[in-house]
Amino acid sequence: MKCSRLLYLTRNWYQEVRNFTLSPIKMMELTDRHIKQCPICQKDPDLPLILDQLRELLRVPYTITPKEEKNIEEPIYLYEEEIEDLEEEEI
16 A cells, blocks of 8 residues: 555554444445545555455454354253153143
């Protein structure tokens, strides 16, 4: 990133996102707004790649990986036997 102003702003905005005082969407809107107005950012060839990395960093969807899926245990029902006994009694 060649623009020191954008670097400074991005760091501050990222801290606000981490503190939940700024939404990630709003941060990207502010970043785009700066890029449209800044001649240094408009000429920076590496900026699209950096912005893609930033977008990936900001959205963190939680998905269960196959490793974690194996560690999930089936629930143990304490009253399972009693329920079966009750069902037999009703018949």
